[in-house]
Amino acid sequence: MSRRLKVLLCAALLLLSASGCSAQQQSSTQATEEPVPYQVGEWQPSDQRVLNQWVEDLVRETNAEARPLVPVVQEFKDLIESDPELLMLFTQMFEQVPRTAKYQKDPTGQPQIRDYRLMLRLINQIITKAPEFNQTGLVGFPINAIINWPMGTPAGTTVFLNPKVNSQLKKILDQWGEFLQSSESRDVLNDDPKTGWFGRDAKAAMPTFVEDFQCDPKQPYYGFTSWDDFFTRQFREGRRPVASPMDDAVIANSCESAPYRLATDVKGSDTFWIKSQPYSLYHMLAGDPLVGQFVGGTVYQAFLSALSYHRWHSPVSGRIVKTQLIDGSYYAEALSEGFDPAGPNESQGYITQVASRALIFIEADNPDIGLMAVLFVGMAEVSSNEITVSVGQQVSKGDQLGMFHFGGSTHCLIFRPQVKLDFDLHGQTPGLGSSNIPVRAKIATVKE
Numbered sequence: 317m318s319r320r321l322k323v324l325l326c327a328a329l330l331l332l333s334a335s336g337c338s339a340q341q342q343s344s345t346q347a348t349e350e351p352v353p354y355q356v357g358e359w360q361p362s363d364q365r366v367l368n369q370w371v372e373d374l375v376r377e378t379n380a381e382a383r384p385l386v387p388v389v390q391e392f393k394d395l396i397e398s399d400p401e402l403l404m405l406f407t408q409m410f411e412q413v414p415r416t417a418k419y420q421k422d423p424t425g426q427p428q429i430r431d432y433r434l435m436l437r438l439i440n441q442i443i444t445k446a447p448e449f450n451q452t453g454l455v456g457f458p459i460n461a462i463i464n465w466p467m468g469t470p471a472g473t474t475v476f477l478n479p480k481v482n483s484q485l486k487k488i489l490d491q492w493g494e495f496l497q498s499s500e501s502r503d504v505l506n507d508d509p510k511t512g513w514f515g516r517d518a519k520a521a522m523p524t525f526v527e528d529f530q531c532d533p534k535q536p537y538y539g540f541t542s543w544d545d546f547f548t549r550q551f552r553e554g555r556r557p558v559a560s561p562m563d564d565a566v567i568a569n570s571c572e573s574a575p576y577r578l579a580t581d582v583k584g585s586d587t588f589w590i591k592s593q594p595y596s597l598y599h600m601l602a603g604d605p606l607v608g609q610f611v612g613g614t615v616y617q618a619f620l621s622a623l624s625y626h627r628w629h630s631p632v633s634g635r636i637v638k639t640q641l642i643d644g645s646y647y648a649e650a651l652s653e654g655f656d657p658a659g660p661n662e663s664q665g666y667i668t669q670v671a672s673r674a675l676i677f678i679e680a681d682n683p684d685i686g687l688m689a690v691l692f693v694g695m696a697e698v699s700s701n702e703i704t705v706s707v708g709q710q711v712s713k714g715d716q717l718g719m720f721h722f723g724g725s726t727h728c729l730i731f732r733p734q735v736k737l738d739f740d741l742h743g744q745t746p747g748l749g750s751s752n753i754p755v756r757a758k759i760a761t762v763k764e
Contacts, residue, residue, distance in 0.1 A: 374462075383441060385436065386440055386443060388487045388488050389439055392439075393433075399480070402481065405472075405475040405478075407431070409432075409467070409471035410429070410430060411471075412466070412472070413465045414465075435463060443492050446495075446543040448508075448513075449512060449513050449518040450510075450511065477645055482645055493544070496721075501543035502546070505538065505546055527555075528551060528555050529555075530551070530552055543722075550627065556756045558712075558714030559713075560758065564632070564633060564681055564682035566760075566761055567631045567632060567758070567759055567762065569756060569758070570629055570630070570631050570717070570729065571620055571692075572620065572626075573726075573752060573753065573755075575617075575741045575750045576618050576619050576726065576747065576750070577616075577746050578746050579595055579615045579617075580614050581613075582595045584608070584611040585598045597611060600730075601675060602642045606638070606687070606689075609687060610730055611733070613730060613731050613733045613735070614735065615731075616739065617668065618726065619725065619726040620720070626721075627718070628690070628718045629714050629716055629717060630678065630712070630713055631713065631729055632681070632688065633681045634679050634680040634685075635678065635709070635710050635711075636676065636677070636706065636707055636708060637707065638676075640674070641674055641701060644694075668691060668693050671694055671695060673692060673693040674718060676690045676703065676705070685735055686735070687732060688731050689730040690728070691730060692720065693728070700720070700721035701718065701720060701721075702718050703717065705717050729759070736762065738760060739759065740758050740760060
């Protein structure tokens, strides 16, 4: 762990000890209330009882099968047990879960997941499973569901910033990704009324799927070769036209996404771990030498949903100046938020600085825009970012830049301070209750 990250982490823990505990207690009290639709983006069920039942069924299935750990999960177990600091933190994060939180308990009143050993066995169980459709929301983050409560504890937040832990998690997620790219993963692409992706409930949730996306309902699995092929599906020609393709003053939406935040006069370095989660450009851009050009500028952030389109498109016409895949955390959330029942949804500002992400700098053809940056941020399992453009390549507005594998998370458009923008959020106020703006639609206009 770098000295800078240690300093930031210590500051966050001090903040928690001063005021965060009350936030956690309040959040855990809220968790005992009747279900509320907090799972933004439908990555997890909106009814917490459904998620609770899913975990209970997984625990029962895992205990019944007693499957040996696959090598990457065994490596994770060995890492935890051979490192005294990690062993302490992985033990403490389960002990620190509030005992008043009824939704994370089994019928006997005990926590559903009591320790890291059961956590590992559950991860081992789902590593060869593809998500099924669920009418109340996709259990699209199965590992996230397993560690939902402990990841929001002081120990959990600390351990999931640890580079060794994230390196091992990447190995596990890569292996799961290999399964999701295999033909075996498409078994869930069936017509089961409740759980099939082409069944009754899924068709009701995505009524224009066949008209929108490249597929063939006459073929097995609608022609998709794997779960990943289904989730990175492409729109049919003409379904998402580029906004004003010949007008370089119009900026296009990079992802099929809902507005989360619009910030101006953004600082180069800021205390991003506090409740308001301000942007800290130095950390967002991983200390890139170009960061100074954006200090005082504008950041627009929007998030993707589970049922959306998951490819990225260029907001402007221009030349690709630089690209970078940035390693980061997978399950870190802001301690200042307390216990987030759908973590890290309420930490979307925070994760732009610590999560695994892809960074693309574009020199726009329009000199009134000039150099801009686009940041695509993975969240939890959705952290496999693929950049499909290269340095020096000329792109037109609306051209593909890359994609999230297995869904999407959140992304940012970052502009220099001299760029004057008039944003068009399609009548919406940014926040977790907003809805999707089509990809390649107008998102802003630059003023001369």
